[in-house]
Amino acid sequence: MTANDIETGGGEEARPEIYNEDGAIRQDFLARITDAIDGLDADTLKSEVAVLHQSEIGDLLEALPPEARRSLVVLMGDEFDFTALTEVDEAIRLDIVEHLPNAQIAQAVQELDSDDAVYILEDLDREDQDEILEQLPFTERIRLRRSLDYPEETAGRRMQTEFVAVPPFWTVGQTIDYMREDRNLPDSFHQIFVVDPTFRLMGAVDLDRILRSQRTVRIEDVMHETRHAIPATMDQEEAAQEFEQYDLLSAAVVDENERLVGVLTIDDVVDVIQEEAEEDLLRMGGVGDEELSDSVRTTSRSRVPWLLINLVMAFLAASVIGLFDATIQEIVALAILMPIVAGMGGNAGSQTMTVTVRALATRDLDIYNAGRIIRREMGVGLINGLLFAVLVGGIASFWFSTDIGLVIAAAMLINLFTAALAGILVPLLLDKVGADPAVASAVFVTTITDVVGFFAFLGLATWWFGLL
Structure with a gap:
């Protein structure tokens, strides 16, 4: 050799x-x-x-x-x-x-x-x-x-229909002989499932338990109840969460009559987790299920609807600016500083929204802790609003005037606080009404922060300088 x-x-x-x-x-x-x-x-x-x-x-x-x-x-x-x-x-x-x-x-x-x-x-x-x-x-x-x-x-689409199932009255020796002699068994498996004559799931035995038991021991004496059997109609994301929560390597899949129909394994669950994460990320960007291999026509078609919705929302924000066109004409500095207020609000809202959508997807955020999380985000919005109000207000005062600095500081505080609230409340409300927060949250949060930011900044300036 x-x-x-x-x-x-x-x-x-x-x-x-x-x-x-x-x-x-x-x-x-x-x-x-x-x-x-x-x-x-x-x-x-x-x-x-x-x-x-x-x-x-x-x-x-x-x-x-x-x-x-x-x-x-x-x-x-x-x-x-x-x-x-x-x-x-x-x-x-x-x-x-x-x-x-x-x-x-x-x-x-x-x-x-x-x-x-x-x-x-x-x-x-x-x-x-x-x-x-x-x-x-x-x-x-x-x-x-x-x-x-x-x-x-669903789990039924992801399951593997090759599995090992034995009756409860078999002995460990019979089970081992069966696994050695039957050539139609799966190439790899971690559990042996125990079923009754109608194929209803009774329990499971881990392979290490089989190897440590005497040949004469009956399977029903070493099996454990399957506490995490997954319905075949369960959403694949929910099934993946079962694996994550209980550290499963495999799980039985059962039909509506509790009969064993397949097994879900960790390699398939890893694929599900990756797919769902990518899907949520793409939806938050308004590109649906787009893939790199898609054609120009397919890609363009998937992006147009959300671009149209964003266009409508942009006109809504622009209409708020139109209400204060006289103020902007009198004080040109307002036009220079407007994007700062809206941009900071949009970024702050996106931060909160991203955390909220992810928490909803992983079910870390529910009715029991929603109030505490909302209060936390309000506190974060208030602290960040004060911090950046001082920072941006100081720069604007040095750049233009103290009055302009005070106006933009107040507007920054209002918009960052609003952004924190919108970033958590919008996904929660969409989830409550059955809409997908990952798909629709971004456009609503951005619109809210733009409208509130422009209205607060231009409205305060109009009031402060007495231009109406």
Whole structure:
């Protein structure tokens, strides 16, 4: 055995270095893959790509142009790991799958875990889904169809239908023999579930408990009740919160009759947490479910609605300025300082709003602690308002006059206090009426701080200088 064999695992194909120091795909590796695709060199692709992890293949697909992605999958044939399609944006996944024959997809789906298979199939048209499922063995077809029939973004869509379940009267020895002999068990699992003859969930046994028990011990004597069984219709974000709160590695998924239908594992939950966090961030920016791989037309269409709403709100703020046009004409300094009041209010409101939306998403903010948090934000708004009132007022006094400094100081205090209240009350009210705070909060908070800021500053100036 050579030194190179030792480094590559005793004769296994050497894994290519695909990332540079910044974590991006190496240009020389990308060039080799592109040249192999252009030259229809399937052997090179199989030797270079087949040895990569699914997440690495996903990064490679995202780095390639659309036509090259499709060609890569076709040239690799059976050697392509379809699990990699769960690692890419939806637009890329659809682009690849839609250019493949359903027979090839059906063949690939049979090699995947059920949760990964559902992840690929759920974005296809119902007609294509049915055609693919018809080519699968009966048992697998029923399992996948059941998962696909659950609503999107629920535990039923995320669950894996491969699991280990045994009756309570089996012994530890029978269970171990069963796991050794049955070749249809999942590749990896952490628990064995205990079910009655109707497949109603009774409990679970951790694998370490099995290994530490005598062969003659009955399963019902070592099982524990499953206190965190997850309904298949539960929202995936709520299921992820169950995992976070109780430090779960896996959890049983049950139907409306408490019958075991699947298992949710930590790797899927991590994906859910990441997706939900990205979704909330994008929605707060008013870009919906936009992805980097989306086309110009799709991206533009997703952004236009919120830009239109922002335009309407901007005209509302501008109308407040229009009420005091005579004051602005008399004192030009007001026009110079107006953006400072509105901008500081908007930033302060965004800070509070971001914390509030996140707290609502993680359920750290509820009816029991809302009053205390509101009082805290009011205190923060008052303190920050006083601090920046002194700072901005002093600068304005030095720049223009003491009177201008006093007016903007008062306006700054009012607007920062208002921003703190709006930043927490707007998301709370939207959540109360069933709207998504992550989507709608930003535009309302910004409008409130702009309107209050302009009105306070220009109104106080008009009163102070007696210009009406």
